[in-house]
Amino acid sequence: xxxxxxxxxxxxxxxxxxxxxxxxxxxxxxxxxxxxxxxxxxxxxxxxxxxxxxxxxxxxxxxxxxxxxxxxxxxxxxxxxxxxxxxxxxxxxxxxxxxxxxxxxxxxxxxxxxxxxxxxxxxxxxxxxxxxxxxxxxxxxxxxxxxxxxxxxxxxxxxxxxxxxxxxxxxxxxxxxxxxxxxxxxxxxxxxxxxxxxxxxxxxxxxxxxxxxxxxxxxxxxxxxxxxxxxxxxxxxxxxxxxxxxxxxxxxxxxxxxxxxxxxxxxxxxxxxxxxxxxxxxxxxxxxxxxxxxxxxxxxxxxxxxxxxxxxxxxxxxxxxxxxxxxxxxxxxxxxxxxxxxxxxxxxxxxxxxxxxxxxxxxxxxxxxxxxxxxxxxxxxxxxxxxxxxxxxxxxxxxxxxxxxxxxxxxxxxxxxxxxxxxxxxxxxxxxxxxxxxxxxxxxxxxxxxxxxxxxxxxxxxxxxxxxxxxxxxxxxxxxxxxxxxxxxxxxxxxxxxxxxxxxxxxxxxxxxxxxxxxxxxxxxxxxxxxxxxxxxxxxxxxxxxxxxxxxxxxxxxxxxxxxxxxxxxxxxxxxxxxxxxxxxxxxxxxxxxxxxxxxxxxxxxxxxxxxxxxxxxxxxxxxxxxxxxxxxxxxxxxxxxxxxxxxxxxxxxxxxxxxxxxxxxxxxxxxxxxxxxxxxxxxxxxxxxxxxxxxxxxxxxxxxxxxxxxxxxxxxxxxxxxxxxxxxxxxxxxxxxxxxxxxxxxxxxxxxxxxxxxxxxxxxxxxxxxxxxxxxxxxxxxxxxxxxxxxxxxxxxxxxxxxxxxxxxxxxxxxxxxxxxxxxxxxxxxxxxxxxxxxxxxxxxxxxxxxxxxxxxxxxxxxxxxxxxxxxxxxxxxx
Amino acid sequence: xxxxxxxxxxxxxxxxxxxxxxxxxxxxxxxxxxxxxxxxxxxxxxxxxxxxxxxxxxxxxxxxxxxxxxxxxxxxxxxxxxxxxxxxxxxxxxxxxxxxxxxxxxxxxxxx
Numbered sequence: 001x002x003x004x005x006x007x008x009x010x011x012x013x014x015x016x017x018x019x020x021x022x023x024x025x026x027x028x029x030x031x032x033x034x035x036x037x038x039x040x041x042x043x044x045x046x047x048x049x050x051x052x053x054x055x056x057x058x059x060x061x062x063x064x065x066x067x068x069x070x071x072x073x074x075x076x077x078x079x080x081x082x083x084x085x086x087x088x089x090x091x092x093x094x095x096x097x098x099x100x101x102x103x104x105x106x107x108x109x110x111x112x113x114x115x116x117x118x119x120x121x122x123x124x125x126x127x128x129x130x131x132x133x134x135x136x137x138x139x140x141x142x143x144x145x146x147x148x149x150x151x152x153x154x155x156x157x158x159x160x161x162x163x164x165x166x167x168x169x170x171x172x173x174x175x176x177x178x179x180x181x182x183x184x185x186x187x188x189x190x191x192x193x194x195x196x197x198x199x200x201x202x203x204x205x206x207x208x209x210x211x212x213x214x215x216x217x218x219x220x221x222x223x224x225x226x227x228x229x230x231x232x233x234x235x236x237x238x239x240x241x242x243x244x245x246x247x248x249x250x251x252x253x254x255x256x257x258x259x260x261x262x263x264x265x266x267x268x269x270x271x272x273x274x275x276x277x278x279x280x281x282x283x284x285x286x287x288x289x290x291x292x293x294x295x296x297x298x299x300x301x302x303x304x305x306x307x308x309x310x311x312x313x314x315x316x317x318x319x320x321x322x323x324x325x326x327x328x329x330x331x332x333x334x335x336x337x338x339x340x341x342x343x344x345x346x347x348x349x350x351x352x353x354x355x356x357x358x359x360x361x362x363x364x365x366x367x368x369x370x371x372x373x374x375x376x377x378x379x380x381x382x383x384x385x386x387x388x389x390x391x392x393x394x395x396x397x398x399x400x401x402x403x404x405x406x407x408x409x410x411x412x413x414x415x416x417x418x419x420x421x422x423x424x425x426x427x428x429x430x431x432x433x434x435x436x437x438x439x440x441x442x443x444x445x446x447x448x449x450x451x452x453x454x455x456x457x458x459x460x461x462x463x464x465x466x467x468x469x470x471x472x473x474x475x476x477x478x479x480x481x482x483x484x485x486x487x488x489x490x491x492x493x494x495x496x497x498x499x500x501x502x503x504x505x506x507x508x509x510x511x512x513x514x515x516x517x518x519x520x521x522x523x524x525x526x527x528x529x530x531x532x533x534x535x536x537x538x539x540x541x542x543x544x545x546x547x548x549x550x551x552x553x554x555x556x557x558x559x560x561x562x563x564x565x566x567x568x569x570x571x572x573x574x575x576x577x578x579x580x581x582x583x584x585x586x587x588x589x590x591x592x593x594x595x596x597x598x599x600x601x602x603x604x605x606x607x608x609x610x611x612x613x614x615x616x617x618x619x620x621x622x623x624x625x626x627x628x629x630x631x632x633x634x635x636x637x638x639x640x641x642x643x644x645x646x647x648x649x650x651x652x653x654x655x656x657x658x659x660x661x662x663x664x665x666x667x668x669x670x671x672x673x674x675x676x677x678x679x680x681x682x683x684x685x686x687x688x689x690x691x692x693x694x695x696x697x698x699x700x701x702x703x704x705x706x707x708x709x710x711x712x713x714x715x716x717x718x719x720x721x722x723x724x725x726x727x728x729x730x731x732x733x734x735x736x737x738x739x740x741x742x743x744x745x746x747x748x749x750x751x752x753x754x755x756x757x758x759x760x761x762x763x764x765x766x767x768x769x770x771x772x773x774x775x776x777x778x779x780x781x782x783x784x785x786x787x788x789x790x791x792x793x794x795x796x797x798x799x800x801x802x803x804x805x806x807x808x809x810x811x812x813x814x815x816x817x818x819x820x821x822x823x824x825x826x827x828x829x830x831x832x833x834x835x836x837x838x839x840x841x842x843x844x845x846x847x848x849x850x851x852x853x854x855x856x857x858x859x860x861x862x863x864x865x866x867x868x869x870x871x872x873x874x875x876x877x878x879x880x
Numbered sequence: 881x882x883x884x885x886x887x888x889x890x891x892x893x894x895x896x897x898x899x900x901x902x903x904x905x906x907x908x909x910x911x912x913x914x915x916x917x918x919x920x921x922x923x924x925x926x927x928x929x930x931x932x933x934x935x936x937x938x939x940x941x942x943x944x945x946x947x948x949x950x951x952x953x954x955x956x957x958x959x960x961x962x963x964x965x966x967x968x969x970x971x972x973x974x975x976x977x978x979x980x981x982x983x984x985x986x987x988x989x990x991x992x
Contacts, residue, residue, distance in 0.1 A: 558891045558963070560936070600912035604890070604937050610926035795925065810927055845927045 004059050006720070027059065030126040032858065033057045038093070038270055045292055049261030055089040058128065059160065065122050066161045067690065070115040077104040078112050079162030081170075087156035088226075090262070092651055093269035094276075097123065098153060101134040102866045104166055109134055128228045129275075141174035143182045148189040151178065155230050160580070179234040184369060186231055189326055194224050194319075202594055205312040206461030208456075209284075213277040214263045217312025219261050221319040222254070228322050252786055254318045255309035260293045264308075280306070281451050309458070321386060323352065334581050344380050349373060355385035364391035367402040370434070371412035378416045378425035400437045407531035409438060420475075423468035426502075430460065439502070441522040444509020456593035466501050470583060480602045484586050487579055487609070490840060493690055496536055497580045500543035501587060520545045529622035535664040542577060544586055550585040550608065554601070559608045562615075567730035569615045573661045575629075578616070582609040617847045618800040620658040621834045628655040636665040641672070651675055654730030656834060662725070674699040675733050683765045685758050687747075693745065695739050699763065702732045707832045708822035709771055710736060713761050715816040716774030724818065724837035736835075776825050778816065790843045792873045796862050804849035805857040806834050807865070813844040813871050821846060824872050828865045830857070881990060882950045886941045887915065888961040888969040893939040899960040900943070903952055907992065908943040908984040917970065938969060944976050946989050 037057065043051040054835050059082075066072070066080050085091055101116050103109040116134055123130045133150070143151055144609060154175055157169045163488035179186065198216045201207065205217035267287060268277055277288070281301075288304035291297040299307070348369065350357050356376060363369040370392060377384065384392075392399065403409070416425050429435040436443040445459040455462060463853055473485040491497060503526060507518025523544040527537040547569060557564040572578040586605060590597040634652065637660070638645050651672045652660065660668065674684035674697070682697040698710060707726050719740040726736045747754050762768035792811040800806055818837060823831060825848065834849035852861055888896055893910070900908065915933035920982055924931045945953055954971055981991035 554890070556891055556894065558889060560933075598912055600914070600937060607924070607931070607933070610924065610931065614924075614926060649936065789974070793925075808925075810929075 017661050026122065027126045030057070030061055030690065034093070034228060041270070045263060045448070046259075047223065047261075047266040048259055050266045051090045051092060051262060054091040054093060058091055059088065061123065061126065061128070062097075062119070063161055064100070065119045065286070069118045070112055070162070072162045072593075074163070075165065075548055076163050077108040077166060078102065079167045081167060082160055083153040084156055087153070087158040089158070092262075092275070094129070094274050095269075096129045096131045096275070099130060099132045100154075101132065102140065102166060102170060103134065104163070105136055105137050105138075109136060130623070137170050137174060140170055141178050143178060143185060144641075148186065149193075151182075151186065152190065152227055153480040155179075157229055169578055176234050180237075183231055183235045187228065187326055190224060190227060191323055191380045193634050194221070194323060196828075202456070202465070204311060204457060204461050204465070205316050206447070206458040207456055208451065208458065209281060209456075210279050210308070211277050212261055212268065212279060215312075215316075217316035218277075219258070219265065219315075221315050222258050222261070224768060225315075225319045225322050232326070247538075251318070253311075254313040257314045260307075260311045261315070263293050272879075284449075284843055287779075294670065299707075300567040302449055305458075306447045309447050317431075324383070340454070344376075344382075346376075349376050351380070351382050351548060352385070354382055356380075356388060357385045358380045358388050358391060361391060365395040365398050367399050367404060368412070370399060371404075371409075371416075371438075373427045374429050375412060375415045375419065377428055378419035378422045381421040383422065383424075384428050392434075396433065399434060403434070403437050405438075405529055406773070410530045410532075413438065413499070413530075414495045417467070417502070417739050418495050420471050422471060422498065423464045426464050426467065431637045439526060440527050441503060441506045444522070446509075448509055450508055454592050457591070459505050462591050463502060463505055466584075466587040467498055469587040469590045470498070470501070480599045481586075483606050484583060484602075486840065488583055491579055491583065493539070495538070496539050497543065499584060500540045500547070500580070501584060503540070504544050504547045504584065504588065516548060525668050529584070531797060535666075539577070539580070542573075543580055546571065546581055547584055547588060550581055550605070551589060554604050554608060559604060559611065565608070565611045565615050569612050569619070572612065573633075574658075575613055575616045576662070578609065578612055602636075603789075611846055616658070617836060618797060618806060619802050620836055620847065621656050621804050621849045622658075623656055630660050633665065637668045637672075640665055640669050644672070647676070648672055650731070650732070651729060655735070658836075659725070659727040659735065660778065671699055673699065675735075678733065683762050685761055687758060689756065690739055693739050693741050694719070695737060696761070698734070698736045698738075698761070698765075700734055702728050704831070705826045706734060706765070707736060707835060708819065708826045710738065711765060711818040711822050712771050712775060712816075713764055714738055714740055715819045716771065717760070718746065718778065718815075720815065721818050721837065722839045724835060726832055726835035728833065729782070743744075775819075784810060792870065794866050794869055794873075796857075796866065798856060798862065799860070801849060801856075803856070804851055805862060807848045807850055807862075809844070809846045809848075809869065809873070811837050811844050814843055817844055818846070820872050821869065824868050825850065825865070828861075828868055829853070830865065881944055881979060881992065882947055883942065883944050883974045883976045884950070884953055884957075885972040885974075886957050886961070886969065887913065887938050888941065888957070889963065889967060890937050890939045892961040892963070893941075896936055896941065896960040899956045900941075900953065903956050904949065905943055905945055905953055905977075908941050911940040911942070913938050913940045917967075936967065944979060944992060946992065956960075 023783075034054070034057065034619070037050055037053045040053065041047070051097070062080065062082075070078065081087070081100040081102050082098070083100050085095050086097050086099070092096065099120075103110060103112065116132060120130050136666045140154060154170075157167075157171060157175070159171070182842045197214055197220065201211065201215045203216060205215065207215060210218070214220050249676060264279065265277055267273060268279065268283060271283060271286070275417045284301045284305060287293065288299045291299065292562060294307060295302065320525070338665075345351050348359055348363060349372075350359055356373065358364055358369075358373065363373075373384075373388070376382075404412075416422055419425070426435060429438065430442075430446075436446055442460065445463065448459040450459055457465060470488060473481055473488055476485070488494065500523070503523045504519055505515065506522040507513060507515035507520070510518045521542060523541050524537075527540055532540070550568070553564060553568050555560070557567075559565075569578070572581065582605065586597065586602070589601060589605075612640075634649075637652070638648055641648060648669075652668075663671075664854075670686065674686065677684055678699065678701065682700060686695075686699075687695040688695050688697075696710075696714070700706070711721065719738075720743050721738055721740045723739040724737065726734065730732045742748060747757060758775065760769065764771050764774070790812040793809070795808045797806040797808070807825075811817070822832065829849075829852050830850045831854075832848055833851055836847040838845045857865065886896070890912075897908070909952075914937055916934065916936055922933055924933055939959075943953070950973065954973070957971055978987060979989075979991040980987055
């Protein structure tokens with residue numbers, strides 16, 4: 001409730017209102033005074049003064065018309081009341097004028113009807129946009145669930161004319177009683193309305209063309225803080241006091257922001273000659289050139305926007321904190337949720353009312369503790385408490401000096417990036433000026449405004465939104481995006497994808513350069529400083545340097561043309577790169593603006609991905625190591641062992657591109673070394689951990705049923721094969737790799753079992769021990785219930801390869817499945833030339849390149865094979 | 881005045897747009913659509929899942945142009961959009977009685 005703020009007086013040059021104003025006289029008077037207020041604003045640049053002046057002008061007009069049409073007596077039973085912005089004495093040049101004609105009862109309401117109509121008509125004729133309402137005091141004392149905004153507008157009511165005692169009855173008694181009674185409902189409604197409003201603007205202040213009134217960090221957020229303060233004061237039985245969430249430096253920042261935003265909004269109203277609050281690009285140029293709101297003369301548009309973002313941030317933060325505090329304090333549901341959150345507290349951080357505090361004040365000066373704090377925020381989705389923010393801000397200089405920059409930073413950054421609330425944690429870091437110190441490459445795009453027709457946000461916010469898009473995939477449930485969510489679950493190193501997203505547009509900060517090239521330079525600097533392994537560094541660099549490749553293909557090429565697909569596959573090199581770049585493309589498009597990723601685009605992206613992934617599966621036997629991407633890979637391999645160039649080339653001869661591109665150079669060299677030892681030991685094995693699983697590599701000479709035997713051994717040991725590849729070179733050297741989960745932790749719990757396992761593999765492959773004995777125990781009891789049924793599909797393609805027949809099987813994953821399939825292939829006389837084995841949850845997806853007696857299978861042989869496989873796979877369990 | 885509706889391959893959109901701007905067609909509405917003409921759909925598989933691609937992605941360009949420009953616009957579109965394969969698209973032409981520029985009430989070709 002406005003305690004009758006006094007509008008500042010009209011300046012001495014203000015014209016007196018005509019004594020007997022005819023319609024035209026009143027209109028001219030208003031027009032002249034409106035122009036004068038405008039001139040004063042242009043001269044002083046003070047928005048708050050202009051608001052007060054216009055309020056006083058409208059007061060004069062309203063009072064004159066009131067006296068004309070509804071002359072007052074002391075207890076006449078009706079009153080004229082200003083509401084909303086008018087009640088607050090904050091009338092912007094083209095704002096609506098909210099008027100309440102308050103009556104003591106319905107009879108009085110009928111009596112003044114004609115007068116109200118005349119007053120409003122004349123105000124309209126003067127060019128004012130009047131929003132009148134007539135209510136009895138009893139109406140005002142009730143909460144109307146359908147129009148809660150009206151009750152909120154009453155908080156700013158101001159007496160203008162008429163029955164003062166009637167107004168006081170509302171202002172001093174009825175309204176405080178209503179607020180005290182309905183505070184929870186009002187606060188809940190205020191919270192919902194604010195949430196919905198912020199949602200319309202993507203919940204970010206960082207818009208390229210922000211809306212000063214309704215956008216996050218705009219003037220409406222200032223009003224929200226004001227209303228909350230008033231409601232809380234009335235509930236406590238105090239006189240309403242208009243404050244933000246705090247009275248310290250933050251409150252002073254909010255007051256400065258209000259003055260800034262008010263001046264800019266005035267300027268926009270005069271500029272557009274209507275209630276238009278969008279800071280368009282042309283408006284930004286004008287505001288910056290004229291130095292409006294700067295206090296220090298003209299700025300560049302980019303500098304001016306940085307100033308704007310600073311003020312918007314203060315307002316957004318203040319109203320957000322206040323709203324949270326209030327909702328936390330009043331909602332039992334929220335409290336119980338927060339109670340759960342409080343249980344995530346640990347020895348370093350405590351969570352109270354949804355905010356995280358540092359247990360030890362000294363932690364704020366410890367850069368690694370602060371990084372752990374951001375990991376905590378990213379994991380649990382809690383906000384930093386004002387106290388934690390203050391402590392970190394105070395220790396900023398020390399934190400900057402001690403912030404890890406090299407490989408010791410990466411574990412923290414990785415943990416932040418891969419947690420569900422990564423974007424919020426990064427925003428918190430950015431807000432405290434720590435992100436650009438941890439990752440100096442980000443500084444180039446700090447609050448960077450780049451103008452184009454599509455982007456809605458600053459470059460840094462676009463980047464953080466893109467990271468959020470990927471995390472949201474897991475919880476969104478959007479049917480169009482579901483396949484991408486599944487794809488994200490398959491990515492082996494999501495942390496590299498998130499880092500690539502964080503860096504993909506950093507080059508935009510360098511004016512006049514090709515941003516992709518510049519982003520790549522920044523990326524290479526960053527991964528070098530973080531001391532990434534070469535393969536990881538190459539992956540991140542690839543993603544950044546190719547981040548426009550797929551969207552460009554979608555825009556410029558026919559995505560159904562096999563040539564387009566083959567070309568894209570060649571550029572990607574491996575299915576893993578394709579997956580990651582597809583997801584990066586999706587996130588990059590969706591973070592441009594809320595409407596950028598139409599279902600049309602999402603579906604096209606998915607179809608292009610699926611076609612290219614299929615192309616990889618259907619071309620996995622293509623050799624040609626001197627072509628395209630594989631040439632560079634071969635050179636990298638030789639570079640590791642330059643003295644063995646000819647021997648390495650001999651080893652690689654006949655191996656498909658897929659092998660070279662999908663294995664790190666170091667690993668290929670290891671395989672080469674193993675192959676050189678085949679003369680002394682015909683089975684070479686390597687067992688090592690791989691992304692939380694085990695990887696068994698077998699290098700040996702080719703023989704019938706080798707793949708089947710290996711699959712059987714792993715099944716016999718209770719291992720769950722998740723991926724496998726089988727390749728062979730022209731000399732008959734086989735490189736088979738199996739990635740498996742050690743379901744019973746046999747190798748982990750019993751270190752001695754590792755040697756036993758390797759000996760078992762070697763003995764069975766050499767024919768010195770029977771496989772059947774190992775399988776016996778497994779076949780007896782290893783039956784698991786099927787949680788999600790997957791139908792079996794078997795397809796073949798005799799056209800896609802010149803030398804091999806391709807067989808693709810999709811079926812329910814189950815223990816021993818690969819052994820079942822490969823046994824059937826062997827029994828049907830097939831040789832496995834290349835195998836690509838993959839699982840995705842309950843689904844097994846296996847692709848085999850087959851020959852029979854050195855030739856492709858005939859149609860009849862393929863049909864027999866499909867029948868045999870269908871018979872084996874029709875049961876949900878192995879049938880041997 | 882004539883309303884021109886061109887349904888073209890998405891991959892040719894940028895070339896068609898640039899060519900239309902080049903000959904003086906500055907206003908156009910662009911819609912992402914799906915559909916098929918004689919170019920029927922087909923079935924695709926990804927990991928055993930079947931995707932029936934019966935409605936293919938297309939871009940629809942709508943523009944209202946002065947009658948004098950129609951032949952040139954049609955030629956421009958066909959040249960820029962043609963790949964020679966099935967699915968290059970179609971152009972539809974229809975008469976427009978009048979046009980109004982909302983900002984200043986201009987009528988007819990002046991409003992284009």
